[in-house]
Amino acid sequence: MATNWVFGLSYQTLNAVFAEAVLKAGPKGLGFMGGATGMGALAATLIMASRQRPTWTLLFCVALALSGGLYCYSFSTLFPLSLVILVCIGSCSVGFMITCNTTLQLSAPDEMRGRVMGLYSMAFVGFGPLGSFLSGALAHYQGAPRAVCIGAVICGTVALALGVWLRLRRAQIGPAA
Numbered sequence: 297m298a299t300n301w302v303f304g305l306s307y308q309t310l311n312a313v314f315a316e317a318v319l320k321a322g323p324k325g326l327g328f329m330g331g332a333t334g335m336g337a338l339a340a341t342l343i344m345a346s347r348q349r350p351t352w353t354l355l356f357c358v359a360l361a362l363s364g365g366l367y368c369y370s371f372s373t374l375f376p377l378s379l380v381i382l383v384c385i386g387s388c389s390v391g392f393m394i395t396c397n398t399t400l401q402l403s404a405p406d407e408m409r410g411r412v413m414g415l416y417s418m419a420f421v422g423f424g425p426l427g428s429f430l431s432g433a434l435a436h437y438q439g440a441p442r443a444v445c446i447g448a449v450i451c452g453t454v455a456l457a458l459g460v461w462l463r464l465r466r467a468q469i470g471p472a473a
Contacts, residue, residue, distance in 0.1 A: 298419040298423045299450065299451055299454040300359060300362060300389075300392060300451050300454075301419060301420055301423045301424050301427055302423045302424075302426055302427035302430065303427060303430075303431075303446075303447035303448075303450040303451050304362055304363065304366055304389070304427075304447055304448070304450075304451040305389055305424065305427065306424070306427035306428050306430065306431035306447060307366055307369065307385070307431070307444045307447065308333075308428075309427075309428040309431055309432055310431055310432070310435055310440040310443060310444060311326060311329055311330070312326055313435060313440040314329070314369075314378070314440055314441075315329055317440070318373060318440065318441060319372075319373065319374075319375045319378055320375075321375050325375060328379060329378070329379065329382055332379040332380075332382040332383045332386065333382045333383070333385060333386035333389075334386060335383050335386065336382065336383035336384060336385065336386025336387035336388075336389075336390070337386040337387065337389070337390040339383075339387050340386070340387040340388070340389075340390040340391040340394070341390055341394070343387075343391070344390075344391060344394040344395070349398075349402070350394070350395040350398050350399050351399075352399065352462050353462065354395050355392070355395045355396060355399055355458070356455060356458050356459045356462055358388050358391040358392045358395055359392055359451065359454075359455035359458065360452060360455040360456070360459070361384070361388045362385065362388035362389055362391075362392055362451065362455075363448045363449070363451035363452035363455055364448075364452065365381055365384045365385040365388055365448075366385060366444055366445075366447060366448035366451065367445060367448035367449070367452065368381050369381045369382065369385060369444060369448075370441045370442070370444040370445035370448060371441065371445070393420070396416070397413075397416065400412055400413065400416055401413065427447075431443045431444070431447060434446060
């Protein structure tokens with residue numbers, strides 16, 4: 297969970313660099329980029345609100361899709377294509393946050409829910425600035441596209457590890473888990 301906030305969602309810090317240096321879209325383009333991310337986030341919110349209950353499998357799929365979107369974004373040099381990718385990234389990032397939050401709340405025992413959500417909030421609010429610092433420092437030395445690419449690979453690796461863990465857990469507990 298914290299991995300996505302540290303290494304994945306820090307791409308937002310570098311959007312201004314992408315708008316100016318990579319996509320040559322300038323400040324107006326940066327506004328469109330933020331709007332594209334917001335459109336994806338709104339779509340995911342509406343979709344997630346219509347679902348019955350999120351699953352760990354959905355959490356894995358959304359985390360993997362987010363890392364894939366970030367990976368594609370890191371290589372995109374075409375502004376219209378980047379906007380489409382940012383819609384997907386916005387959708388996946390909000391889908392991940394909602395799924396993670398809901399899954400944690402439903403999985404935590406009543407007496408532990410406050411503590412669990414406190415740790416969730418700390419990871420969400422506290423680790424985001426750390427990720428921004430790390431991606432900014434990496435972008436300084438390696439460039440913004442490479443910084444986003446490295447973050448995407450780290451997020452994808454952790455998502456795949458989550459998928460393996462889920463598969464092993466299901467094999468131990470049984471298909472009802």
